[in-house]
Amino acid sequence: MAASNILIILIFNFFTVYALKKSINVLLPEDGRLNFTQLATKYGHPAIEYEVITEDGYILKLFHIPGTKDRPVLLVHGTFESADTWIIRGNLSQAVALANSGYDLWFGNLRGNKYSRNHVSLNPDDDDAFWNFSLQEYGFYDLPAIIDIVLNKTGAEMLNAIGYSQGNTIFYVLCSTRPEYNSKINVLIALAPICYLQNVPPPLSTLIQLSPQLYKLAIDLDITEIGYDNSLLNAYIKFICTRAKIGYDICIQSLAFPITGYDSEELKPDFVPVLVGHFPTSVSTKDLYHLAQIGFRKTFAQFDYGSAGNIKKYNSTLPPVYNLNLVTTKIVLYVGLNDFLATVADVAILRLQLPNVVRYILSPRLKCNHIDHVNGEHVNDYVFPYIRDVLESY
Template structure:
């Protein structure tokens, strides 16, 4: 939903914004900014299949497949307001390209609610608020198992390797805790910028966590359940502004890099329009609330609905914590000292509580931030050697 605006009013608001600011969205964008995942893969010479995966609770997810050696399937999962595009937009130097070139059978997932997964068997995301009643909990319980099983059924393999970025790792911890039978289906989880605990965030990321309850209340009052979606007014405006020449200072340095960690060397001005044409890609208000509760409450627990509803849902005044002791899949944690969203102290806390951490790495490049794992222009130098070493040792 878009703050209660009808399509006509939404278009009028966008037109007015463009007229006042003298801006046009996508006037001279580079080709990669205009292409979707399949278009990018095709441009860079990769065969790409599109699979629809239906979850137990009716969501229809888009899963991209770059065929390779079926005995070496690898699943890539993106972060909270992202999509599969994030792993392909660097083209020839992207992680998808690197894995495919090395012969892996590459599968790139999409979580419910993003640009590729706004579908359901019975619910309309533009009409039914129930569509947006999810957080990373439901993604872990339904999206991830359906995706994993689809891949294993197609490859005939009993297990796969996984690479997650940011909240793309959180869902594996929840899956291993709540559905422990899936631990045996993961050969190795390579966790890039692991997000679980948010105890040690620094400004401005900490300020976002602290301000979210107020923002959440405003969104609730406005009837807004979809946030950062491509069809929302605020994202139309953001993409209009941030794809213009001269927008780097505001959009990159004061927005993306301020939160992720300052590292402009890896996100050059010429690449920003490509990034902002694909990102953000949308999620639910509830998803943002649940994630940021982990920082506010210094916990890793299920959604806190307040005492009254918690008693109904959990038969307890507080939501139950996820039991990381049940997450027995092999996990490799790759962190960065300059990560503004995944602090080293929080990653070390996660490391201490997961029972099967096979490797813990802090990237040698001291300025690596939260986004360099997927968008960094030189990731082949400072990141991919670690990824391939882990896949060769544990991925079979």
């Protein structure tokens, strides 16, 4: 899943206060326990690991599944996720489908997640400064560092990109704040494209409106990270969500689907134990609040520190607005009619502001929700054909 899970994580996180690092033993299926490289090997496409160091010192993990096609393809995950999201469906996953088709695949991991929880000088367990980032830093620092190493290793002049949820948002940040990177991206395939969040339905809209109070509470409790793999929060999620039918009813039907859109045909109980073996992984509280700010301010802008903080940071009482006119790379928008998070209405706002949308695709699966774009059981029937067509056409 992706940004759609803000409500789920906050409910669990505040319930458990945040800080207890215990372990509740849960027996996960093999694919819920294996990491990315182990899954890649199991499903016939061994991966190579690289480390990427950003300008501001974060150490990111990058996975590479070599292919025969010349132009590399970079895949970027959403919120609370890692590169695992592209492969946890095994032979039904988009990673395996793309690899079987010969594409040269590179899987990014953004700062703070379980593979990129490192820094040249900051300790994520002890230094709150490690978690002082949001989608601005993902786009301004992480993406260019990842793109540069992919192009350097392959010798290619441009790459193709596939983003999911917030994994698209940060490309808009990159290309508007460092417009020279537009020429390094041939086409971005934006699955469930998050940018504006002003038309999401309840309960997420309610959470967005309450986010200033929730963020203040988090700051008061010194909660800078949410979703750490070894936290009691994660242990509770695994324990509850793997409880056969009751776990599915609580975690998916009652918590996930009201945020993402309902589609029990594509996310069935037997896959949930695999899913929770990889989700959630760490994200900064600041990033979640930045997304919420975009929702309640109805403006795609940098982080809002308040008038005094903005003057100190930006020399202006308001944060700078991202200029989407500068995002000139080719973009394909793939939208789910039943997506409660990347709503058709919000994507329509985005579409009008992007100058080079070459295709707008409404999923042929009318029930396609936010989760289905990457983790639907039959994702290779209603998403992958469009991905392959775009990659071959551009």
